[in-house]
Amino acid sequence: MQAPYFVSQRKIFINSGKLYCDTPEKLLKSPLFEEILRRYLRHLRKKNTLRYEEIVANLGTRDEERLRAKILLFFKLLMLHRAEELPELNPEWQPVIEARCLWREFVEGFYNFWRSFERYLILPAVAEGVAGKSSLYKASFVNLNEELKGLILRVYRTISTNLTGEAIRVYRQLPAGANLGALTEPISWEIPSQEYSVLAEIPFIRYALLEPPIIFYPRQIRRQGAFVELSYNPLAKLRLDPEEWFCYPAKVGPLLIFIYFWREFASLGFSLANLFELADKIEIQGARPDAILIFGGPRLPEEGISFFYEDRENDLVVGYVIGEEIADYFGYLKKTTLTLHNIIMIRQGRLPLHGAGVHIVLKDGSRATLVIVGDSGAGKSETLEAFRLLSEDYLSDMIVIFDDMGSISEDAEGLKCYGTEIGAFVRLDDLSPGYAFSEIDRSIFMNPHLTNARVVIPVAYYHRIVQGFKVDLFLYANNYEEVSKARPAVEFFEDPETALSVFRAGARMAKGTTDEKGLVHTYFANPFGAPQRREAHEKLARRYFEAMFARGVRVGQIRTRLALEGYEQEGPKEAARALFDLIREIRK
Template identity: 55%
Template sequence: MTVKTKPYVIRRGKLVFDYSALYCDTPEAVLRSPLFEEILRRFVDRIARKGNSLYVFLAETLPWRGQENLASELIKLFRFLFSYTAEEVAQMNSAYRDILSRRESLNEVVEELYNYWRRYERFFYLEAPKRSRYSKSSIHHAQFIKANEGLKNLVLYVYRRISEHITGDNPRVYRQLPAGANMGMLIEQIDWNCPAPYHPLLHIPFIRLTLMEPPLILYPEMNKRKGQFEEIEALPSDLSIIDRREWFCFPAKVGELTAFIYFHQDFISLGLSLSNLFEIADYEDIEGKRPDIVLIFGLKAELPGRTIFYDDREHNMMIGIVEHHREVDYFGYFKKMTLTLHNITMIKRGRMPVHGAMVLLKLKSGERANVVIVGDSGAGKSETLEAFRILAEDHICEMRIIFDDMGSLGYDEEGRIVGYGTEIGAFVRLDDLQPGYAYEEIDRSIFMNPDKTNARLIMPVTRFHHIVRGYPVDYFLYANNYEEVDREHPAIEFFDSIDDALQVFRLGARLAKGTTDEKGLVHTYFANPFGAPQRRDAHERLAREYFQRMYEQGIRVGQIRTRLGIEGYEQMGPQSAALELFRVIKGNF
């Protein structure tokens, strides 16, 4: 079992702690825990640096001089106040009479300390014995959930009890806030078929279960992705510097592929957020097996580039490495690097990766269609799915998302072109959702930087068995977000020839919306910077093959003008395009 040097780490506004090492089953244990002492000392340091009036109050009313002594005595005072009322404490120890005579100010200190604790992004982990398969048993699921519930209740009880003993009054309103951890994980050591160059990863524990306390709002340092993922010719030797005590592994099912996503604890908020995007892999996908993809996120080393990848042909794995840097503290790097490695693997296996969305639509009039909408970031693929959802009550009796951002095309046993997905969740722009919808999903979504441009949320949108089943394709449309709709440029336009279609998809034009560092009208090969340009020759052969088959099988290939990049059409554009698509499906085109 991996042993951490300390049972908790506090860094960059995040708190990561070992629940077993800091286990508290009584309020007294909470008040005597090293974590409580650490938080209180940091709180005192903070208000002292700011010159806060609360620090002046504490310095004036406690007879001990110096921040260190003041913090120690405040801890003792809170231990007294948990068990006794303010009057009783003042009678027992005259040194506290001055501070207890100003109860409103002291209670304000308690409130601010409680708020200070809650401002941290708090994460706990509970390590199961190796080979225990704890996550296979429902009783251990219940114990895992109960651990955080118990911590939350203890923190609330200590906070309320001390406040009541100071004020001599009970609260009129009880707010059951997530006072324990925001997210938690059950981890376990699992032996996998690890090639020698990757042995530094061998003893990093795997995440087997996760939990989150909604509403969950996270504040990563960045709110957009920059640059491209660069391929390198040799694996860096710096893997040996990995300290396994600072790392965790999220084993993800990316479609039918297995990805071991290793992340440094400084990026734990992003790493655990993957549980809203990817299915967690089963034991059978890990134990004794070799993954298709390995991503190492947060390596403290000088690399040829900040985001690099390596095609390990000897061991048949795709390897991604992201440098430890504040500029990669954005969920898009986790998501897109993983999907880049997925796409290159798909190309090697003869599947064509698709940067887009696929949805099964069954209209109330009886028609049904499986629609693929291809487009790069901000083109309107996810927004068109959102438009389908908004219009569902009037037009749709069933809607099933197969993939929201990335998938692939393959063939079923009958030779039909079918679409496969990669993710069970969606990483969508808050501004592009219908007003109010995000709040309807607040109980299961993860919000990221909701106060900034390109604010995002991660929410589940489909089930794993849907993304790996393979659904036949009826419509294959390019999301054109930059052209106005008129008589010459209809909302839905189909291409007469394969070459016309390939030209539009190959050009990959879109009006950038600020979701990356691009601006204006830009072009991306097949609207997919994630794997297709890196394997352009192989992708070009696959694209021509699949487009040829589409035309042979009667799949309608064209473009849908979402107008998402045109000011004023952010919501009306995708909705108008969705209505026109309904008419096409009904045969009224």
């Protein structure tokens, strides 16, 4: 980012290397302060004609430039003088001071208008290597936002106090600075061919900063459509302005994926910090990534939102999501990334899994590694949440391996499962009441007021998700069948063919997390790479299911009843209790 700042309809980016304010005087003189004031006045004129007309009448001018200049001067004077002193400096201020209530509301509205933006503080390293070697850059990155927050609060409180003549009695330490920050750096990596040179100058995020609570309002609340495979590389004729793009170098399980996102999707891109481990410079420099994702590119000739291309010549998989309002949903960013992961896993001979994996240790010492396979809304994450809720009575330890996408491989010790994410992107309704808010200092909320409200929250450690845990139980999440004597909460299959038929059918009752409704079927409960590589996936699935039965892994299904009315919380809890009893029985 070379410009000192950039303002769009909902976002503000501040280049702290070129726009640094450490005094109230510098803040009030800054071009960004004037720009936000200009936008606020236009907002008032459009949304609140009465308030705007009162301001115009009080200052005696309708000219936008003169109006803005008078307000700026008024603020500067209030930083130095009490309101009642201003008429002594110039009698023209007398009518302004007599309308203190109007101006108090104006100041409060202006402050809240600033806070209504998504605010990003960017500290670009001037050259490659500076960010890593200079302690000044690291210290500045951590301290800059605290300084900005303190400065804005100081200006706001001083103006308010001198305007009203009243001392502040309740101090609210609101996040008045940036919501998020990033120290960015240009890093040289192995560009495999000319097609990828368009990405060479886009800076990498080296360090990220989150200032909770963070609440975003993406313009979509669910995914729709399928992932379309392209016959050509979408980067071939692509033109991107490095000024408008960032790269989040993500460690997705064992893979390195460069995720490039357009600044208009910054709220989604920066939220990756809660989902995927951020790669270090030593892992980026001179390296060739396993996959590349472009999130926010121009529309392609093909119909669709999300695309991928397998570049066999350069041993890369490329993902592509269009930069339009319909794609403004975190699920597109997450799932396209995981689709790239799954396609690579299939190519490497691992079986990708859409579900959840957890290693649990009961209080009596019994332990097991459990994999639950299921599509969106099947109850996999909700069962993990039930484990957490019941942990005080049943568990001594629980290690989350994956909470959406993982993989399974086989070695001499047995079949082992691996994860991809350090975080989870889950529905607020599927968490216990209050849990997400108890974790508000780490969570990123998305559209909490709407159906399918979501939260991105850290749940695992990277070293755990790539460790490899030997699988004991492998279950399909059945969210639509009632539990009875004939249909227990946990039921096992007798042979690989029966198991394969259930997993292959991928039946579930859709819960509105996508554009599907009713009882639907998804091949292996995994629309992210498995159907696109069905022939190769089918061979892998048969091989692994036969290996599980041969090696004593218990394969079956768990009835979560998540889609049955009244069982949204109790269904996963009862299934979890049945699992705990089963683990004790197995270990005996």
